[in-house]
Amino acid sequence: MRILRAALIIAMLSITPLASLFAEEAANQTAIIQVDGLSCPFCAYGLEKNLKKVSGVKTVKIDMKTGKATVALKPNTQVDDQTLRQAVKKAGFTARDITRQ
């Protein structure tokens, strides 16, 4: 019985961190924005700066070749597509498709 109880405690202790990790991953979100009109590195800075200004945005990564801005959101925050589109527009570009991961 003692052995069974110990095994149960060990199992619970080992599962709990994993569970919280999965919970955090579920709370984290990534938005991938297809940005039209982005064709020069110097202009990419304005896009990055405007997206980073959005409340709830953790990091922004831009890929020139594909024209995609990958926006990582802070845990447990909601940023709607319209807000992201507005940030892209402020930078002088056009947001086409936004996909979530």
Next chain:
Amino acid sequence: MILAWLMVLATGLLIFAGIATAGPITFNSALPVSEGVGILRSQVKLVSKTGDATALNRNLTVTAIPLVLAYGVSSKLALFGMLPYVNKRMDITMGTMRIRRRAQGLGDGKLFARYTAYQVDHPGDTLRIAPFMGLKAPTGRHDKRDAFGRLPRPLQSGSGSWDPFAGIAITRQTLDWEFDTAVSYRVNTNASDFEFGDEARLDASFQYRVLPRSLDTEGVPAFVYAVLESNLVWNGKDRLAGATDFNSGGTTWNLVPGLQYVTGRYVLETAVQIPMVQRLNGTSLEIDWVWTAGFRWNF
């Protein structure tokens, strides 16, 4: 007055140095200045004029360092301010003597606004049309004297006049190349009985990405562009106390090969303006070359 024509083109170059964003080196583009983003730009510009056919044997050297600040008020509207430091030096033969006259200090500043009136975006591709208008302000001195008396007006660091200008810039930019063109006109007004001739410009620029040769790396790689620009500049004749100076004004056409290194935060660039055609009035000096080197910084 005999020197009046000498600085007209150089002055034009100083007050219309290319502004902000990546793009052309010698004139303005229609590329965006993002809302809330500032761009600081500066250049060093050296102008050399020699080959005087008269006994004066004039040699002129101009060094100009324009400092430009651009700010995106909105995604469509950008404001620009420019203030140059200039050093103008002219060597002249007077009798048996060779004398040097010079002026240095702040040149005339410029304020203007640009509005993106038309924009079509595709993946890695944009077309923009942006009219602009502004005012050249007399921040430079126009009453400087030396041991030989008051410096001729074109040798002064400023014009003394408030001069409005307007134009339109068109840019097509892709990941591989960029084409820009701009047309502009500046009305030069009278100040202290002197009026520089008006200026009209037709500019074009083609930039081709030579490095990286293919965009294999992710992220925002640095680009190296080979640049070829063309400046067609017409200057009207100056007027002194209502009389036309027939040794001023004319038309020049420059070809401008250059290089640009463009990253997300800064641009380094250099170019040489080579005069291909110079149809100048009277005994005007011709330009030998204009060398430009500069940087732009996003903040």
